[in-house]
Structures are given as C-alpha cells and as structure tokens.
Amino acid sequence: MINLLKADFFRLLKHKITLVSLIIALVLPLVMAGLYAALRAFLTEIGGEDSAEVFGAIMNGGTLMLSSFSLTNNLGLVLPVFLVIGIMSDVSSGTIRNKIILGYKRHQIFASHFLTAFVYAFVIMSVYAAFSALWGIVLLGAPELTSEGQLSYLYYYVLGLLGLAMVAALASCLSLSTLNSAGSIIISLAICIVIGFLASILSSFLNGPDIAEYAKHIVRFIPSYVNSYASVGNITTIMFLEGLGGILIFTAIPYFLGTYLFSKRDLK
Amino acid sequence: MDKNPVFQTFSLTKSYKGFKAVDAVSMNIYEGDVYGFVGENGAGKTTLIRLACGLIHETSGEYALFGVLNTSKEIVNEQKKLAAIVESVAVNRGMSALDNLRLQAKIAGIEKSDEELNKLIDEVGLDHKAIEKKKAGSFSLGMRQRLGLAIALLSDPKFILLDEPMNGLDPQGFVDMRETILRLNKLGVTFLISSHILSELDKICTRVGFLSHGKLLTELSIDELHDKTRRKISIRVKDADDVSEKLVKNFDIKESKVEGENIIIYDALDINEVMAFLVSKKIKVEGISSSEETIEDFYRELMNGEVKQ
Numbered sequence: 001m002i003n004l005l006k007a008d009f010f011r012l013l014k015h016k017i018t019l020v021s022l023i024i025a026l027v028l029p030l031v032m033a034g035l036y037a038a039l040r041a042f043l044t045e046i047g048g049e050d051s052a053e054v055f056g057a058i059m060n061g062g063t064l065m066l067s068s069f070s071l072t073n074n075l076g077l078v079l080p081v082f083l084v085i086g087i088m089s090d091v092s093s094g095t096i097r098n099k100i101i102l103g104y105k106r107h108q109i110f111a112s113h114f115l116t117a118f119v120y121a122f123v124i125m126s127v128y129a130a131f132s133a134l135w136g137i138v139l140l141g142a143p144e145l146t147s148e149g150q151l152s153y154l155y156y157y158v159l160g161l162l163g164l165a166m167v168a169a170l171a172s173c174l175s176l177s178t179l180n181s182a183g184s185i186i187i188s189l190a191i192c193i194v195i196g197f198l199a200s201i202l203s204s205f206l207n208g209p210d211i212a213e214y215a216k217h218i219v220r221f222i223p224s225y226v227n228s229y230a231s232v233g234n235i236t237t238i239m240f241l242e243g244l245g246g247i248l249i250f251t252a253i254p255y256f257l258g259t260y261l262f263s264k265r266d267l268k
Numbered sequence: 269m270d271k272n273p274v275f276q277t278f279s280l281t282k283s284y285k286g287f288k289a290v291d292a293v294s295m296n297i298y299e300g301d302v303y304g305f306v307g308e309n310g311a312g313k314t315t316l317i318r319l320a321c322g323l324i325h326e327t328s329g330e331y332a333l334f335g336v337l338n339t340s341k342e343i344v345n346e347q348k349k350l351a352a353i354v355e356s357v358a359v360n361r362g363m364s365a366l367d368n369l370r371l372q373a374k375i376a377g378i379e380k381s382d383e384e385l386n387k388l389i390d391e392v393g394l395d396h397k398a399i400e401k402k403k404a405g406s407f408s409l410g411m412r413q414r415l416g417l418a419i420a421l422l423s424d425p426k427f428i429l430l431d432e433p434m435n436g437l438d439p440q441g442f443v444d445m446r447e448t449i450l451r452l453n454k455l456g457v458t459f460l461i462s463s464h465i466l467s468e469l470d471k472i473c474t475r476v477g478f479l480s481h482g483k484l485l486t487e488l489s490i491d492e493l494h495d496k497t498r499r500k501i502s503i504r505v506k507d508a509d510d511v512s513e514k515l516v517k518n519f520d521i522k523e524s525k526v527e528g529e530n531i532i533i534y535d536a537l538d539i540n541e542v543m544a545f546l547v548s549k550k551i552k553v554e555g556i557s558s559s560e561e562t563i564e565d566f567y568r569e570l571m572n573g574e575v576k577q
Contacts, residue, residue: 007374014363014371094358098419099375101321103347266324268355 004104004112008090012120015089017082021075025128028074033064033135040140061136062143062153068129069160071167071224072196075128079164080188082124083117083171088181097267106263110176114255117168122161129160152234159235159243165251166223167192173258177265195250199224221246271298273335274427274458275320280329282315289315291482292329297427297460297475302453304469305462306567307479313462314355316479317429320460321352333427348376351425353433357416361405365389365396365415368404369422376423385422392418393444409436417448428452429460434468446472466563478570485570497566501539503531503546504555511551518545529554 012018036059070076090096090113099109143149170191174184202219220242235243275297282290290312297303305313318324320331322338331338333346360368369385386396392414399407404415413436420428433445449459449472463469469476476493478485488496505511512531516524519542523534533542539558546553 003374003377007371010371010374011360014360014367016362089360089362093360093362094356095360095371095375097321097323097352097354097358098372100323101347101350101352102376102423103322103344103350104375105344264325267318268323 001108001112004099004108005115007099008112008116009119011090011095012086012116015086017085018120021079021082021124022127024075024078025124026131029064029068029128029131029135032074032132033139036064036136037139060140060143061133061138064136064140065129065133065153066156068132069125069156069163069224070196070200071163071192072200075125076196077189077193079121079125080167080171080192081185083121083168084175084181084184084188086120087113087117087172087175088179088184091175091179092181100267106265107259110172110255110259110262113176114168114172114258117171118165121164121168125161125164129157148234151237155235155237155240155243159240159247162244162247163223166247166254169251169254169258173254173261177258177261179265179267195223198222217242221249223247223250271300273297273332274299274301275331275333275460276335277316277319277331278329280316280319280331281327282312282319282324283327288482290319293479293482293484295477295484295487297458299458300453300456301475302449302459302461302473304473304476305460305479306466306469306476307462308571310481311479312482313479314431315482317352317354317431317460317462320429321350321354322347323354348423349426350429351420351423351427352429352431353413353416353420354429354431357412358419359404359407359412359415362403364401364403365394365399365407365418368415369418372419372422378423380422388418388421389415392421392448393441394418410438410441413437413441413445417445421452425457427458427460431462432464433461434463434465442468466567470563478567480571493563493566497563499535499558501533501535501537501542501556501558503533503542503553504529505531505546505551505553511546514549514551515542515545 040059067073068075071079096109100106167188170188171184174188175181178184199222202222220239223243223246273296275295277293277295279292279294280290281288281292289310293312293316305316307313315324319326320333326338333343334349336342336346360371363371366382366385366389369380369388370382373380373385389396389399394411394414399411404412407415413433417433420430430449433449434442437445446468449461453459453472459472461469461473470490470493473490475487475489477487503511503515506529508526508529508531512524512526515521515531515533519533519535519537521533521535521537525532539556543553543556546556
C-alpha cells in the first residue's frame with residue numbers, strides 16, 4: 001500500500017495539473033482581494049466613507065478566507081476537475097494495469113487514489129485559504145475577532161479541509177467506477193454544485209427562531225452547510241461535530257460504493 | 269512433463285453479454301516455454317492474457333500461476349513474478365523514459381538507482397542520453413514498445429506476457445525483440461506471446477496454441493508444428509480423381525487431396541519420380557510443382573477446419 005501511495009504521489013507531482021493548480025492557488029487570492037479592494041474604492045468614491053465601512057464589515061481578510069472552501073466558489077469549483085484529471089491519468093496511461101498485474105488488489109488501488117487526491121486537495125486548498133487570508137488582510141483589512149470568533153474560524157478551517165475528503169472520495173468513486181474522464185468531471189461537478197448551493201440556501205433560511213431545532217440539527221449533516229453558516233454566524237462546537245459527522249457520512253458513501261464498483265470492474 | 273507449470277487454465281471462460289470471448293480454454297504453459305498464441309482478430313488472445321493478468325474477471329473456470337489457483341489468497345505473491353504488455357503499452361506519456369521507470373519501481377517497491385534504470389533503457393535499444401529530455405508522448409510506437417519492455421523487465425519477472433510485441437517495431441526492432449526474448453528465455457524466463465506474425469513466432473516459440481472464436485483448437489510443440497508444415501507436391505491434370513488414385517496406389521501415399529484439376533500430395537516424394545510415373549502412364553501433365561507448406565498455410569487450414577487435430 002505504501003508503494004502505491006509513493007507511486008501515486010510521484011505521478012501527481014509530475015503531472016501538469018499540480019503546477020497549474022498551485023499557480024491558481026497562489027494567484028487567484030490576489031486577484032480576488034484586488035477586485036474587492038477596487039470595488040471598495042469605487043463604493044467609497046460614489047457613496048463616501050460610510051459605504052466603505054459597510055463593505056469592510058462584509059468583506060475583509062476573514063470573510064475572503066471563509067469563502068475559499070466553498071464548493072461553488074473559485075478554486076472549489078474546479079477542484080473536482082483537477083482531482084478527476086489526476087486520477088484518470090493513471091487509467092488513461094495504463095499504469096493502473098501495471099499495479100494490478102503486480103498483484104495489488106483493487107481496493108488498495110482505490111484507497112491509494114483517494115488518499116492521494118485528498119492530500120493533494122488538502123495542500124492546494126490550504127495554500128489557497130492561507131493566501132486568501134493574507135491578501136485579504138493586506139488589501140481589505142483584518143476582521144475583528146472575539147475569542148468565540150477565533151474558535152469559529154478554527155472549526156471552519158478544519159471542516160473546510162476535511163470536507164475535501166468528500167470531494168476526493170466522490171472524484172475517486174466516479175473516476176474508477178466509470179473509467180470515463182468527461183462523465184466523471186461533469187457528474188462530480190454537478191454533485192458538488194448541488195450540495196454547495198443546497199448548503200448555501202439552507203443556511204440562509206434555517207436560522208430563524210421559528211425553525212424547529214431538529215431540522216437545524218439534521219441539515220448540519222449536509223456537507224459544507226456548517227461552513228456556509230460561517231458567513232451568517234459563529235460555528236459552535238456542536239455544529240462543528242454535526243458538520244464533521246456529515247462529512248464522514250458523505251465521504252464513506254462514495255468511498256465504499258466506489259471500492260465495490262471498481263472491484264467488479266474489468267480493465268482494458 | 270517434468271517441468272513445473274507456470275500458467276494453467278481450467279475451462280476458463282470469459283463472456284460479455286452472452287458472447288464468449290474465451291470459451292472453456294484449458295491449457296498449460298511450463299517453465300522455460302516460449303508459448304505463442306495464434307488466432308484471428310477477436311479469437312480471444314488478448315482476453316486470455318488479460319485474464320492471466322487479473323485485469324478482467326473470469327465468468328467461469330479457474331487459472332493457476334506457478335501452481336497457485338487464482339481463487340487462493342496466495343496468488344498475490346505469484347503475481348509479483350509476472351510482467352505484461354497488454355495491447356497498448358502502459359506508459360505515462362507526460363513523463364520521460366527515466367521517470368516512467370522510476371514510477372514503475374515505486375509501484376513494484378524496488379530500489380533502483382538512476383544508473384541502473386538508464387542501463388535498462390539502453391538494454392532495450394533506447395539511448396538514454398538521446399531521450400533524456402523527451403517525454404514518452406513524443407516517442408514513436410516502436411520506442412514506446414521498447415520502453416514498455418523495459419518497464420516489464422524492471423521487477424525481474426519469471427513469466428512475461430506479451431500481446432503483439434512486434435507491433436510498430438522496425439526490422440531492427442524485430443531482431444532486438446526476438447534476441448531479448450531468447451536471451452531472457454535462456455535465463456529461465458517463461459513467455460506467453462500473442463502475435464499475428466507467424467514467421468516471428470516460428471523463430472522464438474517452443475510451443476504454439478491456436479485459438480479461434482475463443483476456443484483453443486490445438487496446442488503443438490514447435491517440432492510437431494514443423495512436422496505438420498511439411499513438403500507437398502501439386503499436380504495439375506485433366507482427370508484429377510483418376511490420376512490421384514493411381515498415384516496413391518503406386519507410391520503408397522498416406523495423405524492427398526483433389527481440388528478441381530489439382531492433386532495435392534503431402535509426402536516427401538521425389539518430384540522426378542512422380543513425373544516419370546505420370547509420363548509412363550501417358551498422363552498429360554499441365555503443371556507440377558513442389559513446395560513446403562508454411563505455418564501460414566497450416567494456420568489457414570486449421571481455421572477452415574481442414575486439419576485433423
């Protein structure tokens with residue numbers, strides 16, 4: 001298994017998408033922060049300092065970082081594409097055959113692809129989030145954080161990174177069960193977008209006092225819901241745990257389904 | 269047979285939606301064999317190789333590698349002695365030849381220095397210095413075949429399966445591939461090779477299996493095959509049936525056939541003696557020739573069901 005991981009990391013490091021995604025992760029935060037800074041300058045010009053203050057409260061280094069893990073936003077939107085391309089390079093080159101010929105079981109190959117995809121996504125998104133925070137603070141200013149807010153940021157960060165496991169499992173499942181790049185990209189994107197929008201919409205609607213408590217608890221199991229909530233209010237420990245449970249469930253489903261389907265799959 | 273079996277199949281069958289790509293094939297490949305697979309397109313050669321590699325799942329039947337059944341957990345250890353080039357060469361086109369070998373070394377869990385890997389690149393006929401900066405995607409088909417062979421040889425396999433290894437090779441490539449196979453075979457490596465190029469198989473194989481429509485028609489040692497591809501005499505006369513009877517009677521011919529005005533005799537007869545006999549009987553001979561039957565002829569006749577097995 002360790003040999004497979006070494007091989008998959010080596011293959012991914014040599015692949016163009018690693019360099020491309022790293023460049024995006026480094027450059028896009030500067031572009032986004034620059035655009036928001038320009039927008040703030042424009043609002044200041046037409047609406048005076050009050051508008052700029054309102055804008056600053058909404059968009060700063062903290063909120064820019066918060067938006068970086070969204071599945072429907074910026075890098076989050078193209079991440080499933082990169083993951084599928086990375087996994088499918090093993091299939092299209094035929095090197096996956098060499099693994100099977102050498103006696104590796106399909107569940108080991110699947111696990112190695114999942115872990116490689118997760119670590120790759122983890123690194124890329126960490127860089128993206130860190131630079132979003134950095135350029136956001138430099139160009140838009142730092143958020144005013146209470147101790148509760150700091151904990152909320154930490155929860156957000158952990159959930160955001162662990163949520164990538166779900167994306168990695170989904171990309172692995174679709175790639176290795178269908179062995180079709182285009183189909184896997186389209187379906188994984190569609191699923192991520194639906195989950196992202198669902199989480200975003202629900203987080204806006206399910207905050208009122210008249211919403212039943214059990215409904216609030218249930219929806220927190222939807223991946224990225226809790227992270228979407230971060231733009232509305234602070235993430236509490238119970239919300240964090242429920243969000244974590246949701247990530248585990250939604251990672252386990254494609255992981256085990258993908259392992260099963262791939263184990264039945266014939267390879268050309 | 270004293271030799272140990274390397275690969276055996278027991279009524280191995282692979283079906284795709286009712287179509288039997290491999291139909292109850294039972295065969296044996298022994299240590300030291302260079303076993304050639306011959307068959308038309310779609311005969312099941314590649315499917316059988318894929319089954320042996322574990323790339324596809326059998327519908328029924330079993331196979332054994334080095335005496336261990338595929339249903340046993342121990343098969344994993346035996347598969348490590350295996351290497352294969354199946355249809356298209358498994359080469360990462362975005363990587364250099366050296367990186368491809370580094371990748372394969374990591375998969376196999378083998379520690380090899382760059383010097384050793386470069387030596388392997390040179391051994392298969394690629395100049396490692398000339399291709400150092402090139403990606404495998406820019407290689408010709410023949411170069412990729414050679415790189416595929418280097419990848420296959422990396423883990424010092426005991427059994428190598430090659431699916432159409434001569435594809436895309438130039439004449440020098442043919443010679444190099446043949447010499448590599450024969451050199452490794454002398455070192456104890458067993459081969460299973462599928463190819464359309466029968467003359468090449470004739471030069472390297474110790475045994476040959478003929479597949480058609482998923483069924484194994486016959487297995488022959490190369491000596492048996494040479495016996496079957498023997499000399500024949502063709503005679504063109506007006507009353508072929510009558511003349512054929514006379515010839516069979518006079519020369520005690522064991523096997524002959526009549527095709528229109530042609531009599532074909534499978535025997536090592538002296539053509540001058542036959543001609544003298546025909547002249548003495550005042551038979552007008554319109555044409556006579558003597559030839560060796562090639563493996564291609566034998567293969568064609570086998571596929572047409574004309575050869576008694």
